[in-house]
Amino acid sequence: KNEVEQSPQNLTAQEGEFITINCSYSVGISALHWLQQHPGGGIVSLFMLSSGKKKHGRLIATINIQEKHSSLHITASHPRDSAVYICAVRYFGNEKLTFGTGTRLTIIP
């Protein structure tokens, strides 16, 4: 059982829709990362957060430490947002990241 669970595994939506991707983990963490992997394979770090909420353009990431849950939201989605979104956590006293299996997002024009 993966220690980092993402849902949904696949998501297809129409352009303009509000998107939510969820990530849950089982043990306390020092930080959580959201990554974006485009079809070509390149990975970009979107957010790193340990509490609260961060916003960058149309992307918003939130984390609830008590509930061990994080969400990534995309407002006014666009076909160029189509990618795999990956959640990764860093546990206390550990430098390595443990990854979720990813959410494949497809935005239809």
Next chain:
Amino acid sequence: GAGVSQSPSNKVTEKGKDVELRCDPISGHTALYWYRQSLGQGLEFLIYFQGNSAPDKSGLPSDRFSAERTGGSVSTLTIQRTQQEDSAVYLCASSLMARETQYFGPGTRLLVL
């Protein structure tokens, strides 16, 4: 400035051969990570270097895998006696300091025949 670069971008090798994969991190970044992404699988951590400290090798899958980082910059991941299950994309990332945003390279796609 330049991002993280990796070479080669693709490598095809025969089972049993040794391969070396190279990573050039962003200049000045003290932390360097190697990850592996097998087909249809998620990312998995392999090894982490931070400055002059001993590397965290806890993710290396077997003793056929080793890595070094020379002069605190370039890193080489070596796989000896490659097996078909080693086929994957090997990704390198670097960060200015530990526990900061990681910047990923484009990866090396390894195919073991």
